[in-house]
Amino acid sequence: AQSVTQLDSQVPVFEEAPVELRCNYSSSVSVYLFWYVQYPNQGLQLLLKYLSGSTLVKGINGFEAEFNKSQTSFHLRKPSVHISDTAEYFCAVSDRGGTASKLTFGTGTRLQVTL
Amino acid sequence: NAGVMQNPRHLVRRRGQEARLRCSPMKGHSHVYWYRQLPEEGLKFMVYLQKENIIDESGMPKERFSAEFPKEGPSILRIQQVVRGDSAAYFCASSPGASSFYEQYFGPGTRLTVT
Secondary structure, three states: OOEEEOOOOEEEEEOOOOEEEOOEEEOOOOEEEEEEEEOOOOOEEEEEEEOOOOOEEEOHHHOEEEEEOOOOEEEEEEOOOOHHHOEEEEEEEEEOOOOOOOOEEOOOEEEEEEO | OOOOEEEOOEEEEOOOOOEEEEEEOOOOOOEEEEEEEOOOOOEEEEEEEEOOEEEEOOOOOOOOEEEEOOOOOOEEEEEOOOOHHHOEEEEEEEEOOOOOOOOOEEOOOEEEEEO
16 A cells, blocks of 8 residues: 655745655555646646656756655755745655556645745 | 546536536547545545446445446546535546556546535
């Protein structure tokens, strides 16, 4: 079984400040890792994914995340946020291989960017 | 290239009625996933289907819920005799294949309100 923990339910930050959204996971097998963003009343959009290779992954809208296997973490970062980054962010994992491709999501972190 | 389509976007049902949620995957995608998002929670996997086959229904409630993905037409998530606790956003996602590393593309969701 897998689980994803997003420790911060809300993160307030001023515009142009850096931000880190934390994600830890637990799994008995190797996983792929994802970050999704959800704007109000919309579906989820993929920000970035870690499949293999370099542990630093760059995504859309200036976001990046670092996979840390020893700490089972996949924290999302952005060096300078914009008002338009205000949204809900979800970390997710899925099993490597086989057909078990369902995603297991964390409970989400609401990023609130203010002036 | 149209994305994943879901309809209706909003659905209101009285307790005891039936709810039918439709999902048309992206062109060329033959794998569909349904997720449920309860208020203030992350998305929870419900069911994974291919054309005419249910591959994984481990997240489906045992009673009142069913899903299908016929050879022709959209995937349908059916909830019989709805109760207040069924009120949630239901998201459909599609992918071109079964492997975990294929990105799942999400639709805008159907928001079900049970009165």
